[in-house]
Amino acid sequence: MTLKNLDFRAGAYHHVLGFVFHHWRHRPVLVGIIIVLVIASTLAEVMVPVFSGQIVDAIAGSNAADRALRAFGVVVALGLTSVVLRWFIFNGIIRLTLRTMADVTNNGFHKVQRFSTDWHANSFAGSTMRKITRGMWALEQLNDLLLMALLPSIVVLVGASIVLGSYWPIMGLIVAAGSLIYIGVTVALSMGFVSPAARLANAWDTKLGGALGDAISCNSVVKAFGAESREEGRLRHVLTKWDSRKRRTWKREILSSTIQGSMMASMQVGILGTGLVMWQQGLATPGDITFVLAMSFVLQGHLRDVALVIRNLQRAVNDMEELVLLDKMPLDIKDKPNAKPIKIGEGEIVFDRVTFQYGADPTPLYEDFSVTIRPGERVGLVGHSGSGKTTFVKLIQRLYDVNAGEIRIDRQDVARVKQTSLRGQIAIVQQEPILFHRTLAENIAYSRPNASRREIEQAAKQASAHDFIMDLPKGYETLVGERGVKLSGGERQRVAIARAFLADAPVLILDEATSSLDSESEVQIQQAMERLMNGRTTLVIAHRLSTVRALDRLLVFDKGKIVEEGDHQTLIRLNNGIYRRLFERQALELTKGLVA
Known part of the structure; x- marks a missing residue:
């Protein structure tokens, strides 16, 4: 409204x-x-x-x-x-x-x-x-x-x-x-x-x-x-x-x-x-x-x-x-009466016959959509732009309400729990991270405000951010500018990743978290991400398919449906498969770039 x-x-x-x-x-x-x-x-x-x-x-x-x-x-x-x-x-x-x-x-x-x-x-x-x-x-x-x-x-x-x-x-x-x-x-x-x-x-x-x-x-x-x-x-x-x-x-x-x-x-x-x-x-x-x-x-x-x-x-x-x-103005998304805080332990995510459409759009994006993400599973979300990948994770965060069906985390309907408790137990690293015009320490600690300086620095080290922070005149007390404009894209990304490390949440969402990093930093971050994903339910929105090859399972979306499912080796062998075509196209573009 x-x-x-x-x-x-x-x-x-x-x-x-x-x-x-x-x-x-x-x-x-x-x-x-x-x-x-x-x-x-x-x-x-x-x-x-x-x-x-x-x-x-x-x-x-x-x-x-x-x-x-x-x-x-x-x-x-x-x-x-x-x-x-x-x-x-x-x-x-x-x-x-x-x-x-x-x-x-x-x-x-x-x-x-x-x-x-x-x-x-x-x-x-x-x-x-x-x-x-x-x-x-x-x-x-x-x-x-x-x-x-x-x-x-x-x-x-x-x-x-x-x-x-x-x-x-x-x-x-x-x-x-x-x-x-x-x-x-x-x-x-x-x-x-x-x-x-x-x-x-x-x-x-x-x-x-x-x-x-x-x-x-x-x-x-x-x-x-x-x-x-x-x-x-x-x-x-x-x-x-x-x-x-x-x-x-x-x-x-x-x-x-x-x-x-x-x-x-x-x-x-x-x-x-x-x-x-x-x-x-x-x-x-x-x-x-x-x-x-x-x-x-x-x-x-x-x-x-x-x-x-x-x-x-x-x-x-x-x-x-x-x-x-x-x-x-009424709130589009509000807590139900007597909503209780969610308690996420294992991190199982279930979409149970979900139907969802945006606003007055007559055509649902998801219709009778069901899928289960097992506890601790690392899942990549693949597909063309507009296929439903980003909406998938937004629904898990309850940034929108579904029209029918349920989304459950550890058998708890996300529509019936407090929104702040739900989002507080889901760590997310966005493709274009946004920082507050505050100090680096405050930005990293935003996911856990009571964290000690030692914990903040440890998270920064895990995200390969500690060295560049220490090279700044004021170190962790450096103000980053509005939306983090004083930092490069890669630096902002590493601060956002450090924030996710510090959150230590049972559910992790990565929106191509390494897309802005140089090759050397990307290798370091990928190794850190392997440690971070261990034991956590992880969803990776994949733009560069080279980053999801080692994940447990890939879900290939097309027009709000999962049309292919399996690990990288399984999907790459599917003739005329969407994943195979996307992977080969990106590999060809990379080869042309190297030749040029």
């Missing part, structure tokens, strides 16, 4: 705000305290105009110094109370926001790591990182907007309507009706007019991040073909689209802001005009007018805040949409 499969746009605010409130519920006491303090602080602000009006009335009267001083003292006390409460509010918001941002990032990373290999193959790493980090910072903005801006504005508007209505019902009605209309129009403009444009702009922002990440991570290929200008042209195309989408969003925001400003000015005119009429009719004192003026300024500031809050809220919601979508 992809992001586009989720019906999200119509209820973006509902989904995003629900996501935020879900995380708030993890800290109900802290959120409750913040809300109570915000309401108390805002009510103190609302009451300041009331006592300001009393000060003016006291000054205008005679012998009312005490009354003016008392009102002044209340104003001072309200101001100090608001300041003190805000200090506690800010500290609470900092605590809530930092913890929630950490939770959101951890959860996003947790989810992305557990998406299927197909999902990762079809996604840009740069775009995915952008979705998570943009959503994380949008959450910070949402916390501030909801708790520090929107909530106080709502309290002020409600409080002002009640206070003004208690003096003059018509004034309270104007404020209440005007505020509701203003907020309604602002929300409609934001959600129906600005938000769709902002969503499209964010999609191109994500594509921009993906384009940058793709070109930068493949910089060695760019340099190899002198394609810097070509990549810059490709980026300019993305930037042109991004520019037009962003420009349209900002223009819509300006128009929306102009409409809101006109409505706010009209409401202020209505409040002040009503106050002046009441003063002319003798229904209001100078202090009352002062009260109305002060309250109108407070209302104006908060109405402006409401417009800004809703506009920024819309931006923050759009920024968080893709993160929330990631959170809502």
Whole structure:
């Protein structure tokens, strides 16, 4: 399932705000305290105009110094109370926001790591990182907007309507009706007019991040073909689209802001005009007018805040949409309820009438497919590209779920055990090994993080990696660069092989593990591999058939079926056999190469 499969746009605010409130519920006491303090602080602000009006009335009267001083003292006390409460509010918001941002990032990373290999193959790493980090910072903005801006504005508007209505019902009605209309129009403009444009702009922002990440991570290929200008042209195309989408969003925001400003000015005119009429009719004192003026300024500031809050809220919601979508996406491969860790001892692997097809592909790759790999058996997987060799080992690792049948290791169905325990007991050396931008010691120890330095070095020696590591200035503490770019292909391969040695797993998968090595190293590694495979169930995906001649059994795949089976000597004698043809073709190519 992809992001586009989720019906999200119509209820973006509902989904995003629900996501935020879900995380708030993890800290109900802290959120409750913040809300109570915000309401108390805002009510103190609302009451300041009331006592300001009393000060003016006291000054205008005679012998009312005490009354003016008392009102002044209340104003001072309200101001100090608001300041003190805000200090506690800010500290609470900092605590809530930092913890929630950490939770959101951890959860996003947790989810992305557990998406299927197909999902990762079809996604840009740069775009995915952008979705998570943009959503994380949008959450910070949402916390501030909801708790520090929107909530106080709502309290002020409600409080002002009640206070003004208690003096003059018509004034309270104007404020209440005007505020509701203003907020309604602002929300409609934001959600129906600005938000769709902002969503499209964010999609191109994500594509921009993906384009940058793709070109930068493949910089060695760019340099190899002198394609810097070509990549810059490709980026300019993305930037042109991004520019037009962003420009349209900002223009819509300006128009929306102009409409809101006109409505706010009209409401202020209505409040002040009503106050002046009441003063002319003798229904209001100078202090009352002062009260109305002060309250109108407070209302104006908060109405402006409401417009800004809703506009920024819309931006923050759009920024968080893709993160929330990631959170809502179901996992393709997940542990069954009550799944238990697998315990692999002998390492027998059984495919029992397995049927498997990729996604919506109508034709199964495997259909009623059965085979048994005996404990400790060394088996080579041979066949043309796309014949099913790689899928075979991916199903053993449960990187995909089968459509029918079972795959068992030591009589345990791999679909009913914990994935981490399954993969933790299968060592794999890939054809194109990927290393972390960490030290060599950390990369080797990735298969067994608690390994001692002596064990790490012993594994490196077994993989013929120790000597080249010791020749480096920092030895095992050398950083290898992103994806191991500081090392040659053969060096990366030997580090990956050392990692497999250290894992000491009962099941071993080798995806042509010596394909990147020079002849001398290959001989050393082949000897080491013989020792490593001894007593372990081993599957070797064979690209060069010379490397599988000594294996116990070869399985020759063709279109998802095992069409030939036996050791090298048996298969090489089959007339018109697939294995024989592949072997003779590779031998002929090798002979031509030597002659040339």
